[in-house]
Amino acid sequence: MSRWIRILLATALLHTLPACVYYNKFYNAKKQFADAHEQREKSEAEPENRIFTNTYRDYYLAAIKKASLVLDLHPDSKWVDDSLILIGKSYYYRGEHKEALEKFDEILENFPDSDLTVETLYWKAVAAWGNDDISQSRDLLNRVGNLQDPVYRPQARLALAELEHAQGNYDVAARSYLSLVGGLKDRELETRQWKGLGDTYFAQADYDNALNAYRKTLQSKPDDLTNYQTQLQIGVTQELTDDLDGALATYEKMERVKRFRLYQPKIRIRIANVYRLTGDVDGALEAYDRIIKRNPRTETSAEAYYQIAMIEHEVRRNNEKALELFAQARKERSTSEAALKAREMETTLFELDRFKKRGEKESKRGNEALFNVAEIYLFSLGEVDSALSTYERVLARADSNFTPKALYGIGLIQADSLGNAHEANKIFNQLVEEYPVTPYAVDARRRLGQDRSDNILAEARFIEAETLKSEGASPNDVVDILRQVTDEYPNSIYAPKALYALAWAYENDLDDPDSATTQYERLVDTYPFSEFAELSEDKVKQIKKEARDRVRQKERAEREAKKAEEAEQKASEEARKTAEATSAAPAPDPEPATDAGLTDTSAAAKEAESPAKTTPPDPPPPSKPIPADGPLEGSQAEQLPSLVYAPPPQAREELLEEEEEMNPNVNVRMLVGKKGKVTRVVIVDGDELLHEAAFDQAFLYRFEPGKHEGKVRDVWIEFPITFIPPAGGGGEPE
Numbered sequence: 093m094s095r096w097i098r099i100l101l102a103t104a105l106l107h108t109l110p111a112c113v114y115y116n117k118f119y120n121a122k123k124q125f126a127d128a129h130e131q132r133e134k135s136e137a138e139p140e141n142r143i144f145t146n147t148y149r150d151y152y153l154a155a156i157k158k159a160s161l162v163l164d165l166h167p168d169s170k171w172v173d174d175s176l177i178l179i180g181k182s183y184y185y186r187g188e189h190k191e192a193l194e195k196f197d198e199i200l201e202n203f204p205d206s207d208l209t210v211e212t213l214y215w216k217a218v219a220a221w222g223n224d225d226i227s228q229s230r231d232l233l234n235r236v237g238n239l240q241d242p243v244y245r246p247q248a249r250l251a252l253a254e255l256e257h258a259q260g261n262y263d264v265a266a267r268s269y270l271s272l273v274g275g276l277k278d279r280e281l282e283t284r285q286w287k288g289l290g291d292t293y294f295a296q297a298d299y300d301n302a303l304n305a306y307r308k309t310l311q312s313k314p315d316d317l318t319n320y321q322t323q324l325q326i327g328v329t330q331e332l333t334d335d336l337d338g339a340l341a342t343y344e345k346m347e348r349v350k351r352f353r354l355y356q357p358k359i360r361i362r363i364a365n366v367y368r369l370t371g372d373v374d375g376a377l378e379a380y381d382r383i384i385k386r387n388p389r390t391e392t393s394a395e396a397y398y399q400i401a402m403i404e405h406e407v408r409r410n411n412e413k414a415l416e417l418f419a420q421a422r423k424e425r426s427t428s429e430a431a432l433k434a435r436e437m438e439t440t441l442f443e444l445d446r447f448k449k450r451g452e453k454e455s456k457r458g459n460e461a462l463f464n465v466a467e468i469y470l471f472s473l474g475e476v477d478s479a480l481s482t483y484e485r486v487l488a489r490a491d492s493n494f495t496p497k498a499l500y501g502i503g504l505i506q507a508d509s510l511g512n513a514h515e516a517n518k519i520f521n522q523l524v525e526e527y528p529v530t531p532y533a534v535d536a537r538r539r540l541g542q543d544r545s546d547n548i549l550a551e552a553r554f555i556e557a558e559t560l561k562s563e564g565a566s567p568n569d570v571v572d573i574l575r576q577v578t579d580e581y582p583n584s585i586y587a588p589k590a591l592y593a594l595a596w597a598y599e600n601d602l603d604d605p606d607s608a609t610t611q612y613e614r615l616v617d618t619y620p621f622s623e624f625a626e627l628s629e630d631k632v633k634q635i636k637k638e639a640r641d642r643v644r645q646k647e648r649a650e651r652e653a654k655k656a657e658e659a660e661q662k663a664s665e666e667a668r669k670t671a672e673a674t675s676a677a678p679a680p681d682p683e684p685a686t687d688a689g690l691t692d693t694s695a696a697a698k699e700a701e702s703p704a705k706t707t708p709p710d711p712p713p714p715s716k717p718i719p720a721d722g723p724l725e726g727s728q729a730e731q732l733p734s735l736v737y738a739p740p741p742q743a744r745e746e747l748l749e750e751e752e753e754m755n756p757n758v759n760v761r762m763l764v765g766k767k768g769k770v771t772r773v774v775i776v777d778g779d780e781l782l783h784e785a786a787f788d789q790a791f792l793y794r795f796e797p798g799k800h801e802g803k804v805r806d807v808w809i810e811f812p813i814t815f816i817p818p819a820g821g822g823g824e825p826e
Contacts, residue, residue: 529622766805
């Protein structure tokens, strides 16, 4: 080779070397991105394996770092926009959508002529979707879908259909999917299109079309994961259409597919579930046990324990055993979905048991507890028959505030769960007639197709009153309109609301607590089942409490004034006595004078030595004689009675309902007999509402009797009784 040729080759090499260096760094980032993509697919195929999840996120982070080197070291190379989009995609797959959007915007702003512009717009659209900016995502996907780009046009249109499905716009999604039929040349996109269409029909409960779409998905030769998911969905759809034999055949066929070996435990769970649905409880239990033994400490074993627990609860009615199995499901795999369901069921069953116990009492809280039992059966456990019978028990209790709620619950069960439209309409009509102003009657009318013109008129007047109040009109004008609503439209849904507003105006705007109390009590009596009845009861309690407080403050001020007056009188009396004593003392003799006019010092000394004459003190009052027999005061006894038994004082439910903020302390005088029992009780002070309870409580105490001079005696003592609320923060004691 000639010398000039070698020089030319060396020069060419020097010119191409920087480009090779640039590409080498980008190539490394691209390879790292491909490895991350592979790890992500493994993670999606095996979601229980956290190692895969953490690994692919780390791989994407490594790709970001390697691509960032191109930006830092070679900012003028032609691989900058390629590196930016790779970084944006990596952020997207890591779930860091905001960072991804920043990178895509950087490309669009700094490289407007890049051949990656359409691809960037597409990825910005999906990143905006991930960032919950649905409007921007929809606009960008529509924009790309209208371009003539052969690669990203179909992808954008497919993504738009998937977006509408995710937003619950199933009709729009179905039309979008159907518009793509026959137009997708890429097999993977075609698979996504049919699977998405099937899922959309499934969400609409259109199970026949869903099955057809799922079978089309399988014909498109999907990857193993999509194949498994589609066949599983076919089995689930067959279960929902009561084709249990078809579902069992689908699952058993899947179990034999070698490619699905990784998913066999989940498939076997589905098979066991079908056994249970067909009534083969023993077969289901055996299948669950095999799953637990073959796959310990996994999500599937946790699910198996959960399903066995549900059998104990629903079939065998053994809640104690069910709770043990729910606990085992949580321990098996604490982060699994089965563990979360098990914890919810544990909480539900504990609540059910607690409310059942409270519901045995026919009281306000007992009725509420029984109603809660029905709600748990219906909404938490889905046990319609139990809910129906419990609602009927609520109705059987006289004067229950939960009667309209129970009627509404029964109507819902008849209409939505049992499909008995005739019985449902009968219940809803009863609800409307007997409890017309409750919110439950409002929905009942809607279901019955009834129109209430008085509601419209009452609403208009009520809004007029609100408008006047907001404009600063006279409270009397507002009160007049509110009174018209209550008087002219007493059966409208606005009547209790207007009556409450009327009472509130008297209380706060007109400073008339007596009229306010009258209106609040009228609301409770007329509309006891409205949402404002309980608020009104609280208001009445508050107003009465404030009135009692004012009386107490007045009485306290009068007592203090009386004490001050007595103290002043006592001081005046003591001053008078002192003055009288001073005036009654004899005057001293005049001093004799000597011839020299000098004082007789010896006589003065004698006078100084003599004691001064003072008024003797009043004798002490005679002590009260201690009787030889009969009761003694505590101050007279040598040994006071000592308490040996005291059950905890608990205020009765009706007292707490009357006044929740009452002073719980009551002082009593008790005569403790020679046998240690309380024989007489006198209330000293305390809230009048608690006097009767304190009186009864005192007789329950037992003492070691008091003594005097070695003999057992009846002794009076003063004793404080402090009432505590019932157990459960104001609920009834268990």
